[in-house]
Amino acid sequence: MKNQNLFNLLLPLNTEQLNYLNKLDSSCSNIQRAWLSGYFWKSANQISDSCTADTDRSNINNSLITIISASQTGNAKSLSQRLHEYLNKHNKKNRLINAIDYKFKKIQNEKILILIISTQGEGEPPEEAISLYKFIISKKAPNLKNLCYSIFSLGDKSYNFFCQAGKDFDKRFKELGATSLIDRFDADIEYEDAYNKWSENLLKSINNQNQHAQSFFTSSNKKNQSADLTDSFSRKNPAKAVVLANQKITGRNSIKDVYHIEIDINNLNIKYKPGDAVGIWYKNDPQLVNKIIKFCSIDSLDKVNIKNKIITIFDALTNHFELTNNTKDIVKNYVNITKNKILQNIISDEIHLEDYIANTPFIKMIHDYPEKMSSTQLLSFLRPLTPRLYSISSSQAETPNEIHITVGVIKKVISGCVYLGGSSGYLSQSLKVDDIVKIFIETNNNFRLPENPDIPIIMISSGTGIAPFRAFMQQRDNDCAKGKNWIFFGNPNFTEDFLYQIEWQQYINKGLITNMNVAWSRDQENKLYVQDKIQEHSKEIWSWIQEGAVIYICGNASNMAKDVEKTLLNIISKNGNMNLENSEEFLNDLRLNKRYKRDVY
Ligand SMILES: Cc1cc2nc3c(=O)[nH]c(=O)nc-3n(C[C@H](O)[C@H](O)[C@H](O)COP(=O)(O)OP(=O)(O)OC[C@H]3O[C@@H](n4cnc5c(N)ncnc54)[C@H](O)[C@@H]3O)c2cc1C
Ligand SMILES: Cc1cc2nc3c(=O)[nH]c(=O)nc-3n(C[C@H](O)[C@H](O)[C@H](O)COP(=O)(O)O)c2cc1C
Structure with missing residues (x-):
C-alpha cells in the first residue's frame, strides 16, 4: 500500500477484495487512479444521485416544464419555489430542480425550460450553476431548436455586470437555436413586482403553447430537496432572537476587526446544518x-x-x-x-x-x-434595506440552542473619516448582549459535509471564511467522524488574526484535525497567501484527492477563491499529467460529483 492513510480507508475490505484492489492499483496510471477514486466515491456516497438521474429522465418525458433554480443567497431559490407552486395551481405540470442537481447533458430533451438565476462575483453565475454554465457555453452544448425558454434574472444595479449571468444564458440559448417564450427580465434588488408581472406573462405564454404541447397535467411533485428545515421563520418573517455574546476576536493591533457573536435560539424551534448561513435584518446607525x-x-x-x-x-x-x-x-x-x-x-x-x-x-x-x-x-x-448573510460558525450538535457567527467589520477611511458597513457596523458597534436581533436561516445544500463521515475533507479559507469550517469541525467531532480533516487558513498576522486558535489546537491534539496550514500574509517581507501553502503541499493534496477527499473553499470571492482555484488546477495538471483543459475538466467533474464546493462572497 502507498501510505497509511490509504490503508486506513481500505480497512473495511476483506483479503480477497484487498488483493483485487492491489492488483488494479499496481496496473493503473495516476490519471486512472484519480478517475477510479471519483468512480468509487460516487457509487459510495451518491447512491441517491442515480435515483435522481432516473427520476430526472422520467420527469423530462412526463413533464413539459422544468424550472431551474440557480441561487446563491436564496432569492432565486424562493422565487423558483413560488413559480413551481404558481404553475401547479394553474394545472401546469412542472418540475423544480436546483442547478447543481440538473442533468444538463439531457437539456435538448426539454420542452419548456424556465431559468431563475442570480448573478454573483463579478458578473458570474451562482456557484451551483457553474457546471451548467460551462457546459452551455462550451462547444459540447447541443442544438436547442426544440426548446422554449424563459429567464428571470436577479441582480443588483450597483454592480458593474448587472444580471450578467442571466444575460449570458439568454444569449447562448438563442445561439443554440432555442426560442424565448417571453423576454428575459433583469430584476434589481426590489424584484417583487417585476416577478409577479413576469410570472403572469409567463403563464399566458405557456397557455399559448398549448397547441404545441399536447397537454399539461398537475404533477404530484416530490418536495424540492432544498426545502427549508425551518419553515416557521423566513426572510419575510424573521425570528427575534437574543444576543448571548459579542466579542472582538482579533488582536488590539490587528488591521481587521472581527467579532464572534452568539445568538440564543432557545424556544424558537430553529434548525440549521453546518454550511447554512443566517440572515440578519440590521438597523442603520x-x-x-x-x-x-x-x-x-x-x-x-x-x-x-x-x-x-x-x-x-x-x-x-x-x-x-x-x-x-x-x-x-x-x-x-x-x-x-x-x-x-x-x-x-x-x-x-x-x-x-x-x-x-x-x-x-x-x-x-x-x-x-x-x-x-x-x-x-x-x-x-434610496434602495430598500436588504438583509445580510453570515455563514454559521457553530453546529447544533455542539450548541443546540445557539447560532454563532464570525463577522468582519467593513471599514473605509476616506479623507480621515471612518465609514462602517451597514450590517457589520451594526453587529459590531451597536448590538449588545441581551439585545434582540432579527434573523432567519438561509439553507445552503451546496455546502454540506459529505454524508459518509469517513470521507476526508480539505477546507480552504481566508479571514471570516473560516466560519463554516468551525461548524464542520464541531459536527465531525460530535459525530466521532473518522474522515481526515485538513484546514488551510490565511489572515494578515499570526499574533493578531488567528481566529479560534485555541479551538483548532484542541482539535489537533484530539486528532480530529489531521493537517492545518496557515498563511500569515504580513508576517514576513514577501506576502504569503493560502494558495502558496496549498502549492507547497501539492503532492499530498493530490493524494487526498485520489482518496476521495471533498474540497471546500470559503471566503473572499474576488481574490482568494480565484487564486486558490488556479493553484488547484496547477496541482491537478502537474500531478495528473494533464494539460490545462483536462485539468479544468477534472475539477469540473469534482464539482459535479459534489467534491469541490465553494461558498464565496
Ligand atoms: C453566503 C454569504 C456568507 C457570508 N458570510 C460572511 C461571514 O461569515 N462573515 C462576514 O463577515 N461576512 C460574510 N458575508 C458578507 C456579509 O453578508 C456582508 O456582505 C458584509 O458584512 C458587508 O455588509 P455591510 O452591510 O457591513 O456593508 P455594506 O453597507 O453593504 O457596504 C459598505 C461599503 O463597503 C463595500 N463593501 C461591502 N463588502 C465589502 C468587502 N467585503 N470588501 C470591501 N468593500 C466592501 C460596499 O461596496 C460599500 O461601499 C457573507 C456573504 C454571503 C453572501
Ligand atoms: C458577493 C455578491 C456578488 C454579486 N455580484 C453581482 C453582480 O456582479 N451583478 C449583479 O447584477 N448582481 C450581483 N449580486 C447581487 C445578487 O445577484 C442579488 O443580490 C440577487 O438577488 C441574489 O440572488 P440569490 O439570493 O438567488 O443568489 C451579487 C451579490 C453578492 C452577494
Whole structure:
C-alpha cells in the first residue's frame, strides 16, 4: 500500500477484495487512479444521485416544464419555489430542480425550460450553476431548436455586470437555436413586482403553447430537496432572537476587526446544518440617520408611508433603507433633485462616476453637496434595506440552542473619516448582549459535509471564511467522524488574526484535525497567501484527492477563491499529467460529483 492513510480507508475490505484492489492499483496510471477514486466515491456516497438521474429522465418525458433554480443567497431559490407552486395551481405540470442537481447533458430533451438565476462575483453565475454554465457555453452544448425558454434574472444595479449571468444564458440559448417564450427580465434588488408581472406573462405564454404541447397535467411533485428545515421563520418573517455574546476576536493591533457573536435560539424551534448561513435584518446607525436628515434639512418627526404604515422618517431610514452603499443611480437621481454642477460633471462621464461611487459613501456625497428636500424626495432614490448573510460558525450538535457567527467589520477611511458597513457596523458597534436581533436561516445544500463521515475533507479559507469550517469541525467531532480533516487558513498576522486558535489546537491534539496550514500574509517581507501553502503541499493534496477527499473553499470571492482555484488546477495538471483543459475538466467533474464546493462572497 502507498501510505497509511490509504490503508486506513481500505480497512473495511476483506483479503480477497484487498488483493483485487492491489492488483488494479499496481496496473493503473495516476490519471486512472484519480478517475477510479471519483468512480468509487460516487457509487459510495451518491447512491441517491442515480435515483435522481432516473427520476430526472422520467420527469423530462412526463413533464413539459422544468424550472431551474440557480441561487446563491436564496432569492432565486424562493422565487423558483413560488413559480413551481404558481404553475401547479394553474394545472401546469412542472418540475423544480436546483442547478447543481440538473442533468444538463439531457437539456435538448426539454420542452419548456424556465431559468431563475442570480448573478454573483463579478458578473458570474451562482456557484451551483457553474457546471451548467460551462457546459452551455462550451462547444459540447447541443442544438436547442426544440426548446422554449424563459429567464428571470436577479441582480443588483450597483454592480458593474448587472444580471450578467442571466444575460449570458439568454444569449447562448438563442445561439443554440432555442426560442424565448417571453423576454428575459433583469430584476434589481426590489424584484417583487417585476416577478409577479413576469410570472403572469409567463403563464399566458405557456397557455399559448398549448397547441404545441399536447397537454399539461398537475404533477404530484416530490418536495424540492432544498426545502427549508425551518419553515416557521423566513426572510419575510424573521425570528427575534437574543444576543448571548459579542466579542472582538482579533488582536488590539490587528488591521481587521472581527467579532464572534452568539445568538440564543432557545424556544424558537430553529434548525440549521453546518454550511447554512443566517440572515440578519440590521438597523442603520442612528447617528448616520440624523446626519442624513440634517443634510437634507428634513424634520426627523416627519411622517412617511412605508408598506401602508405611517412612521417617522427617522424610523424609515433606520429600518427600511440602505444608507451605506452608494450607486450610480443614486448619484444620478440626487443630481436630478439638486442640479449640482460638480455632480452633473461627474455623472456625464461613466468612468469618473464609477470611481466617484467607489470612493464616496452616500453620506459623504450629501455632506459635500447638501440640499434641502422633502422626505418623499429622499426616499424616492434610496434602495430598500436588504438583509445580510453570515455563514454559521457553530453546529447544533455542539450548541443546540445557539447560532454563532464570525463577522468582519467593513471599514473605509476616506479623507480621515471612518465609514462602517451597514450590517457589520451594526453587529459590531451597536448590538449588545441581551439585545434582540432579527434573523432567519438561509439553507445552503451546496455546502454540506459529505454524508459518509469517513470521507476526508480539505477546507480552504481566508479571514471570516473560516466560519463554516468551525461548524464542520464541531459536527465531525460530535459525530466521532473518522474522515481526515485538513484546514488551510490565511489572515494578515499570526499574533493578531488567528481566529479560534485555541479551538483548532484542541482539535489537533484530539486528532480530529489531521493537517492545518496557515498563511500569515504580513508576517514576513514577501506576502504569503493560502494558495502558496496549498502549492507547497501539492503532492499530498493530490493524494487526498485520489482518496476521495471533498474540497471546500470559503471566503473572499474576488481574490482568494480565484487564486486558490488556479493553484488547484496547477496541482491537478502537474500531478495528473494533464494539460490545462483536462485539468479544468477534472475539477469540473469534482464539482459535479459534489467534491469541490465553494461558498464565496
Ligand atoms: C453566503 C454569504 C456568507 C457570508 N458570510 C460572511 C461571514 O461569515 N462573515 C462576514 O463577515 N461576512 C460574510 N458575508 C458578507 C456579509 O453578508 C456582508 O456582505 C458584509 O458584512 C458587508 O455588509 P455591510 O452591510 O457591513 O456593508 P455594506 O453597507 O453593504 O457596504 C459598505 C461599503 O463597503 C463595500 N463593501 C461591502 N463588502 C465589502 C468587502 N467585503 N470588501 C470591501 N468593500 C466592501 C460596499 O461596496 C460599500 O461601499 C457573507 C456573504 C454571503 C453572501
Ligand atoms: C458577493 C455578491 C456578488 C454579486 N455580484 C453581482 C453582480 O456582479 N451583478 C449583479 O447584477 N448582481 C450581483 N449580486 C447581487 C445578487 O445577484 C442579488 O443580490 C440577487 O438577488 C441574489 O440572488 P440569490 O439570493 O438567488 O443568489 C451579487 C451579490 C453578492 C452577494
